[in-house]
Amino acid sequence: MxxxxxxxxxxxxxxxxxxxxxxxxxxxxxxxxxxxxxxxxxxxxxxxxxxxxxxxxxxxxxxxxxxxxxxxxxxxxxxxxxxxxxxxxxxxxxxxxxxxxxxxxxxxxxxxxxxxxxxxxxxxxxxxxxxxxxxxxxxxxxxxxxxxxxxxxxxxxxxxxxxxxxxxxxxxxxxxxxxxxxxxxxxxxxxxxxxxxxxxxxxxxxxxxxxxxxxxxxxxxxxxxxxSPLYYTVIVICPFILFSILNPLVFLLPVEAGERIGLSLTVLLSYTIFLSMVQTSIPAASNPMSLLLIIMVATILLSGIIAVVTIYISSLYYREESAKMNFLLKFIGQKWHRGNKITQVMPLCNDAEKDNMNCKTEICITWKDVCEGLDNIMMVIAYSATVILICAYFITISL
The missing domain is CATH 2.70.170.10 (Neurotransmitter-gated ion-channel ligand-binding domain)
Known part of the structure; x- marks a missing residue:
């Protein structure tokens, strides 16, 4: 054949x-x-x-x-x-x-x-x-x-x-x-x-x-x-950590400067941009979801809370001194202020009242003291939450 x-x-x-x-x-x-x-x-x-x-x-x-x-x-x-x-x-x-x-x-x-x-x-x-x-x-x-x-x-x-x-x-x-x-x-x-x-x-x-x-x-x-994670580490993770550290610093800015609200909103928008960058690199529908996305969404929520609290503190700062202050705000202003001297009001007392210890000293808490106390508390809370989120991410990916 x-x-x-x-x-x-x-x-x-x-x-x-x-x-x-x-x-x-x-x-x-x-x-x-x-x-x-x-x-x-x-x-x-x-x-x-x-x-x-x-x-x-x-x-x-x-x-x-x-x-x-x-x-x-x-x-x-x-x-x-x-x-x-x-x-x-x-x-x-x-x-x-x-x-x-x-x-x-x-x-x-x-x-x-x-x-x-x-x-x-x-x-x-x-x-x-x-x-x-x-x-x-x-x-x-x-x-x-x-x-x-x-x-x-x-x-x-x-x-x-x-x-x-x-x-x-x-x-x-x-x-x-x-x-x-x-x-x-x-x-x-x-x-x-x-x-x-x-x-x-x-x-x-x-x-x-x-x-x-x-x-x-x-x-x-x-x-x-x-x-190879180098590209995303430099482009996404490092700026993410930087903005996370920068965000709570809005509470150190004086209210009179007028930049507190602007900075908090700028950081919030920056988080949104970085979230969009990450989303283009991973599947739109994935199970399980990326841990980095979860951490970034949680950080955006924290940044939103910081922006809301910043606006609230600014409104308290310009409140009339005659406005009534509740016990909690007084306690915050007294215990968490930044070391400014608190005004003590000494009422007029005669010698007999002084001897009987009936003459009391009244501590005067201003709205500025309350705002400083709230700033200190929120900065501690914000940094604590940021550290927990970042540590949770790196510990989880190392397992």
Missing amino acids: YIDTPVSFIFFLVILSSGNSQTLSEMKQLYIDIFANHQKSLIPNSDFSSPLEVQLQFHLMTITQFREVEETLQIAGGMSAFWTDGEFSWTTSSYGNAEYVIVPQTTVWTPKLVLLNSVGTVKPMGLGNELSVTIDYNGSMAVSFGEVLSSKCSTNIYKFPFDSQTCELEFAAWGVYARDIRLKGVSEPIDLSFFTPNSDWELISNILTSHPSTGYSIFMIELTLKR
Whole structure:
């Protein structure tokens, strides 16, 4: 049976694969003999009572990008497949000691491997490319595919930007059941010889498993990636901490300056801007939610409370001195003022009243004293809440 593939191209590949000891006529005869009764449409299994074993090795070249919002991992890689076809075997001495030949993929059977969790078109790897298959004299076959693969990857951004993501790439022989083909990894199933690191993501581990699923043999690669947090630390976290420290300082500004309310509202708007920056980098709907977002929302609420209290204290500062003051405000003004001397009013007493200790000294608390006391209390509360939120974030992400 003669093959329709152009003979000149086949002979060229055969000559390249042979050593100097073989002659052209010997390689022609080898090609004619091994393809004489070959049927490439059939799975080359010598015993169909058990599946054909196809060994795979994945070559990871680079992590092109990881899109958290789309939950998509894109990598450049290749897959090498190894199996045995008993029809392709010969005695090397009969063909000038030729130990292997290289032929086009279209002339022999090859496994059609597809990425099951692809976000694009599900198609066999290497489809449309001119690939070559290496055939050894003992029937061992080898082919390599190369692709830019995009797979769906569920993200967990709870510890963003100090998070790690685990992504799975699931491969299967499309249209062939596990009873016919069994996919398994070689001794070193993931090859990093050609790997180029990514500046944003670090590959910290890789695991390979193979198992039957819904009737198909699945070859699964699990990649664990760790984010490089420097960019978000400088752009988001450092300004966030800076504004958190700056916010309670509004209570140190004198009310007469008129900048207290403006500063508190400016910090509140700054928090909102930083929250928008973070939201564009993480999935819009995620479970669990990013801890950084939770902390920032809590800090925005705290900043809003500070703005409201600042307005309230400013209104108290300009209140008429004749206005009635309740016991709590008097206590705050007396105990929490900033060390200003409190006016003591000494009523007129005669000598008899002084001797009987009936002459009492009245302490005069002004609205200014009350405002200073409220400023001190709120600054302590605000800084305490800020420290608790920041410490809670860093302790949680370190666990």
